[in-house]
Amino acid sequence: MTRTSRLWRSLAVAGVASLVLAACGGDDDEPSDGGTAGGDAPASDEPLRLGTLLPQTGNLAFLGPPEFAGVDLAIEEINAAGGVLGHDVEVTHTDSSDASNSAVTQQSTDSLLNEGVAAIIGAASSGVSFTVLDRIVQDETIMFSPANTSPDFTTYEDDGLYFRTAPSDVLQGQVLGDTILGDGHANVAIMNLDDAYGNGLAQYLTETIESGGGTIATQVVYDPQASNYTSEVSQVAAAQPDAIALIGFEETVTIIPELVTQGIGPQTVPVYFVDGNTSNWGDQLPAGLLEGNKGTQPGAEIGEEFRERLLEVDPELVDFNYSAESYDAAMLLALAALQAGSVESRDIADNLVDVSREGTECTTFEECAGLIEDGEDIDYNGVSGPIEFTDAGDPETATIGVFQYGPDNNTTPVEYVERTMTTE
Numbered sequence: 395m396t397r398t399s400r401l402w403r404s405l406a407v408a409g410v411a412s413l414v415l416a417a418c419g420g421d422d423d424e425p426s427d428g429g430t431a432g433g434d435a436p437a438s439d440e441p442l443r444l445g446t447l448l449p450q451t452g453n454l455a456f457l458g459p460p461e462f463a464g465v466d467l468a469i470e471e472i473n474a475a476g477g478v479l480g481h482d483v484e485v486t487h488t489d490s491s492d493a494s495n496s497a498v499t500q501q502s503t504d505s506l507l508n509e510g511v512a513a514i515i516g517a518a519s520s521g522v523s524f525t526v527l528d529r530i531v532q533d534e535t536i537m538f539s540p541a542n543t544s545p546d547f548t549t550y551e552d553d554g555l556y557f558r559t560a561p562s563d564v565l566q567g568q569v570l571g572d573t574i575l576g577d578g579h580a581n582v583a584i585m586n587l588d589d590a591y592g593n594g595l596a597q598y599l600t601e602t603i604e605s606g607g608g609t610i611a612t613q614v615v616y617d618p619q620a621s622n623y624t625s626e627v628s629q630v631a632a633a634q635p636d637a638i639a640l641i642g643f644e645e646t647v648t649i650i651p652e653l654v655t656q657g658i659g660p661q662t663v664p665v666y667f668v669d670g671n672t673s674n675w676g677d678q679l680p681a682g683l684l685e686g687n688k689g690t691q692p693g694a695e696i697g698e699e700f701r702e703r704l705l706e707v708d709p710e711l712v713d714f715n716y717s718a719e720s721y722d723a724a725m726l727l728a729l730a731a732l733q734a735g736s737v738e739s740r741d742i743a744d745n746l747v748d749v750s751r752e753g754t755e756c757t758t759f760e761e762c763a764g765l766i767e768d769g770e771d772i773d774y775n776g777v778s779g780p781i782e783f784t785d786a787g788d789p790e791t792a793t794i795g796v797f798q799y800g801p802d803n804n805t806t807p808v809e810y811v812e813r814t815m816t817t818e
Contacts, residue, residue: 437480442728442737444469444485445506447499447516447526448720452492453618453644456673457518457715461540462487463708464720465515468759470707472728475760479737483728486511492643493521493589494619500526507533512731512739515723518716519643520544521589531555535739536746538727540719543669543692544590545598548786555743559719559726559778561692561792563591565813566669567598569794570639570690571606572811574666577688579637580608583630585649586641587618587670595641595668611635618645627652639666646671647678660687672797673713674804684799688808693718694779694793695810722776725759726750729774733766749774751782751790790815 446465449458465485473482486509488502499517503526506514513536517523520542527550530537537556539547543563547556574582582603586592593615600610612633616626627649630638638658640646646667653659660683667689675684696718704717711717727742729749734741749762753771756762765772774781782790791814797805 438478438735438737440737441481442478442483442731443509443511444483444724444727445509445511445514446485446487447490447502447506447514447522448487449491449518450489451498452490452495454492454518454670456644456713457541459708459711460704460714460717461516461518461720463704463711464540464717464722465724467703467707468721468724468728472725472759475758475763478728478731479735483724485724490517490519490522492519492618493525496525500529503529507535512536512737512742513538513727515540515720515727517542519589520547520591520594523547524590527552527556536727536743538723540723541669541716542591544594546590546594548788552787554787555739557723557726557743557746557783557787559722559776559781559789560669560716561789561794561813562815563595564598564815565792566690566692566794567595567600568602568813569796569811570595570666570668571599571602571608573688573690573796574637574639575603575606575608577637577664579664581611581634581636582608582639583611583633583635583637584613584639584641585626585630586613586615586639587643587645588615589618591670592641596639599639599641616642618643620645623649623652627656627658631656631658635663637664637666639668640671641668643670646673647675650679650683654683660684664688666690669715672805673715676712676803679803681803682801684803685801687799689797689799689805691715691795691797692792693795694777695795695807696777700777718776718778722774722778722781725762725776726774726781728759729762729766729772732763733772746787747783747785784815788815 448461449455469483491498518541539558541560542558545562586596614626614629665687669691672689672691730742730745734745753773755773762772779793784790793810793812795810796808798808
């Protein structure tokens with residue numbers, strides 16, 4: 395062990411919700427014959443321990459259930475295939491909350507680091523991740539987000555310990571802007587929350603709109619914790635846009651009614667949503683209010699079979715946002731540990747790029763583990779897409795889905811657009 399904080403402490407940390415998943419009938423202290431799938435990998439002294447820092451409370455709480463379910467499903471499948479280096483993978487779940495509840499974020503982060511997890515899967519919010527990334531890197535632990543999209547992570551000084559399965563908003567901004575322009579709208583108002591995610595996505599949306607011949611009628615930056623948005627919506631209305639891009643989170647259900655009140659609601663001026671609020675709003679808004687409006691969401695089509703597997707983990711799932719990215723994060727961490735022959739953070743980090751690209755393609759843990767144990771380089775292609783990390787820990791190529799709302803205020807996919815990051 396390279397650091398004293400790697401010593402395992404009790405999972406029962408006060409105030410932290412935790413869950414340890416283990417395959418039935420196994421004893422982690424005594425590896426079963428064969429260890430991992432394939433049987434030839436050496437056993438480690440300790441299991442691979444992961445933590446999650448994902449929203450159970452706050453304005454992104456609706457994203458938590460599919461992300462937790464994605465991680466849990468991956469670990470169930472990994473352990474069913476034999477686990478990693480002779481042990482079942484273990485996970486502790488904690489609450490990231492949101493940027494307004496930094497005390498919760500810090501407490502959860504400290505508890506996971508004290509437990510000595512090899513990697514923290516999270517946070518969902520870019521703004522939240524930036525509040526703890528330095529602390530995690532200082533501890534020489536991997537931070538692996540399934541949902542951070544701020545472009546600033548690409549060049550952040552993270553000592554090679556930060557990864558994400560969600561693409562930079564450089565790509566989502568392009569697809570969202572192309573969608574708006576393609577629908578015939580050339581004078582666009584942007585409302586975005588004031589954080590790294592909101593400001594970054596607004597920047598790349600603006601660049602796409604303007605390079606495509608459109609104009610930004612106004613950009614209104616708002617506080618997601620505000621009690622109302624009367625003033626902000628008034629600024630949008632005064633600009634007389636022919637479309638509105640709303641970049642936000644759960645406060646969307648407060649902003650939309652105010653747009654209606656001021657005569658520029660979704661049935662008057664079309665509203666375009668983003669991954670933070672392209673949710674199945676259902677009866678949280680009046681029936682039919684969002685019908686015909688569109689939103690973008692990073693990620694490939696996950697398919698009904700994967701949804702059914704997730705629902706077996708959590709039958710109450712309504713949204714599936716970032717479930718595939720969370721699943722792939724856990725899978726990649728396990729495969730990198732297997733290839734490294736180690737459950738240490740640095741060893742895993744040094745192998746994450748390698749298992750994501752330029753090897754024999756594989757799609758399940760059992761298949762990929764067998765190839766690794768046969769001495770082959772692998773290229774894990776995930777449920778969320780091909781992934782293929784750049785040296786910065788970003789997925790080089792990503793798929794952005796375009797969704798449209800129906801009369802039930804729920805979404806259906808319209809198309810999936812693949813984009814590749816370009817370097818200057």
